[in-house]
């Protein structure tokens with residue numbers, strides 16, 4: 001296990017009642033790394049990602065984040081979650097609040113940022129994703145692509161060490177996928193550490209440094225993206241790529 | 246004399262009966278709903294508690310209340326409690342306090358169960374993604390509840406609570422059987438004096454309808470105000 005991995009996963013198991021979804025996952029993530037996770041539906045990709053910030057509680061195994069095992073009940077998970085941003089397929093913007101409030105509430109409430117600082121930061125980040133003019137809009141007034149870009153900004157507002165994406169473009173109309181992928185690509189270029197569950201093979205291949213094939217609760221293959229796509233080894237990955245490419 | 250003339254005549258002559266009835270009906274309903282909301286909120290919290298025995302207790306209470314007639318519950322409170330030694334006291338200056346107390350206790354115990362379900366389903370109707378998103382950026386469970394879920398749940402809950410008030414106004418007519426001088430009770434008085442059954446009942450129906458209709462209008466006005474500017 002490499003020393004420079006700030007996030008390590010050791011023999012992670014997760015069951016839902018009798019259904020074993022994660023059957024012993026071990027891997028690690030380095031800072032500034034962009035990792036894609038692909039695999040067939042039901043293979044456990046979302047469950048794995050949600051285990052990383054304990055939205056799902058693993059049955060056994062360790063998740064070592066910045067040197068501490070966050071599965072340990074004594075750890076303050078709220079503190080660790082602030083350092084892990086998450087972007088959901090369904091955006092999940094707070095429906096009762098406008099864009100600005102969506103962005104500044106957590107930094108102000110949880111990190112005790114002064115309002116001016118939070119607003120300044122929100123406007124700057126909104127500008128970077130091309131949505132500065134929607135600062136007063138409510139979520140229902142936004143398109144899916146706009147919602148997702150704002151959801152990304154909301155996660156960035158907490159200045160996380162790593163961003164988790166669970167199929168961020170799967171709920172979008174095709175013409176809006178590009179605008180969200182562009183934002184993600186720029187994040188990657190800026191050095192953000194990203195773990196991305198995706199069906200976008202081009203993103204996995206061209207943007208991510210490494211790709212993981214998660215199938216039936218196992219990591220079947222895990223290597224640098226160009227090798228992953230040019231020389232897949234596992235027969236299951238070969239047949240999966242045949243189907244999706 | 247036409248039916249409507251007869252109604253008008255009865256109402257003019259006995260309007261003090263009807264006014265007193267309306268007053269008592271509104272008092273009973275308002276107290277029942279208020280107490281029902283206070284205890285219903287607590288009951289909803291028990292019902293959603295992490296502690297299994299509390300949850301079971303609350304579920305049992307809610308199911309029992311919703312599965313038995315209000316009439317039976319009322320009789321149990323009014324006749325049953327004194328038999329086991331629990332007596333509502335009579336208080337000077339408030340005539341018939343013990344009857345009122347029994348009526349309000351029974352009605353609010355009943356309303357409590359329905360309110361608890363209204364609140365629970367209002368909270369559960371909020372998309373679970375909202376709670377998850379809040380937790381994922383570091384809100385504690387109670388912060389996420391307070392700042393993200395509840396503000397959205399309230400918009401499901403308030404209209405249903407208003408509806409509950411309308412239902413309570415109608416159901417409260419049942420307290421006349423334990424001798425509370427509500428609108429139904431006073432209507433029966435008027436019938437007993439005049440033998441004009443149908444016109445008297447028609448007056449009561451019109452008054453009940455006015456109360457529930459105005460209540461309903463008030464609620465939809467509040468709903469419109471609340472949805473203003475929000476999604």
Ligand SMILES: Nc1ncnc2c1ncn2[C@@H]1O[C@H](COP(=O)(O)OP(=O)(O)OP(=O)(O)O)[C@@H](O)[C@H]1O
Pocket residue numbers: 016019021039040041042043044045046047048
């Ligand atoms: N909360 C839950 N309760 C019970 N079963 C669940 C739960 N969440 C997921 N599962 C099951 O676990 C398995 C893995 O689900 P998961 O969502 O992790 O798959 P996935 O790889 O993300 O698939 P997809 O590509 O369709 O999103 C599925 O069989 C799913 O039905």
Ligand SMILES: [Mg+2]
Pocket residue numbers: 045046047167
């Ligand atoms: Mg998934």
